[in-house]
Amino acid sequence: xxxxxxxxxxxxxxGNGRWAEKRGLTRTEGHYAGSSNVKKIVKASIKYxxxxxxxxxxxxxxxxxxxxxxxILMKLLSRFIKKETEExxxxxxxxxxxxxxxxxxxxxxxxxxRVIELTRNxxxxxxxxxxxxxxxxxxxxxxxxILKDFKKGKIxxxxxxxxxxxKYLYNGELLPDPDLLIRTSGELRxxxxxxxxxxxxxxxxxQTLWPDFNEQELGKAIEVYKKRNRxxxxx
Ligand code: IPE
Ligand code: IPE
Ligand code: MG
Numbered sequence: 026x027x028x029x030x031x032x033x034x035x036x037x038x039x040g041n042g043r044w045a046e047k048r049g050l051t052r053t054e055g056h057y058a059g060s061s062n063v064k065k066i067v068k069a070s071i072k073y074x075x076x077x078x079x080x081x082x083x084x085x086x087x088x089x090x091x092x093x094x095x096x097i098l099m100k101l102l103s104r105f106i107k108k109e110t111e112e113x114x115x116x117x118x119x120x121x122x123x124x125x126x127x128x129x130x131x132x133x134x135x136x137x138x139r140v141i142e143l144t145r146n147x148x149x150x151x152x153x154x155x156x157x158x159x160x161x162x163x164x165x166x167x168x169x170x171i172l173k174d175f176k177k178g179k180i181x182x183x184x185x186x187x188x189x190x191x192k193y194l195y196n197g198e199l200l201p202d203p204d205l206l207i208r209t210s211g212e213l214r215x216x217x218x219x220x221x222x223x224x225x226x227x228x229x230x231x232q233t234l235w236p237d238f239n240e241q242e243l244g245k246a247i248e249v250y251k252k253r254n255r256x257x258x259x260x
Contacts, residue, residue, distance in 0.1 A: 040210025040234030085159030
């Protein structure tokens with residue numbers, strides 16, 4: 026029986042809106058509940074000896090949503106950073122952000138950069154928040170950066186392999202590929218998340234909506250993952 030090691034979990038945190046709708050609440054309240062759940066899942070991940078957690082918080086496609094909802098998501102994000110980071114720092118947790126944050130409101134951007142800097146040397150756990158993240162955008166960015174370095178003579182064409190390419194992805198030098206990808210809320214799609222990195226990840230889809238996804242559910246996902254037969258193309 027397999028007993029796979031688990032190092033990195035990635036989660037598509039979906040279903041805040043439907044969670045609220047089911048309760049006759051506003052979407053805002055759904056997002057509020059969803060953002061409160063993040064801390065619990067960070068704690069649970071540490072308890073389960075996971076080392077890296079990547080969370081899909083805002084996609085490059087989420088800008089299509091109404092302005093009012095986008096504003097609420099940004100507010101919750103800044104509230105989360107203000108409220109939780111001191112405790113994360115005390116607990117030796119490092120915060121990373123993957124995505125193009127140059128387009129985020131200046132206040133939030135400064136706050137994010139401050140926290141990344143503050144927690145830079147923390148080693149117990151890495152929380153990677155994917156913000157204005159899109160995998161196609163990430164891959165195109167990598168291609169552009171590689172071209173620039175090629176033109177400067179920093180890299181040779183023959184050296185462009187998978188390992189080098191990965192280094193040009195967001196935090197590519199720091200994050201191993203996810204072992205397990207979880208999506209809540211019953212949707213069976215990837216929605217432009219980590220397309221390069223999940224080539225050999227195990228998938229776990231659950232009907233549970235993100236605000237209801239708890240320590241026990243995470244434990245169940247990990248148990249299922251551990252029993253999977255990972256072959257990576259071998260036998
Ligand atoms: C996930 O919940 C949060 C974000 C995408 C920011 P949704 O807002 O997508 O919730 P549903 O899918 O409408 O239920
Ligand atoms: C994916 O959820 C993005 C995040 C969880 C941040 P969406 O709700 O935006 O995805 P679709 O639109 O259902 O594919
Ligand atoms: Mg959704």
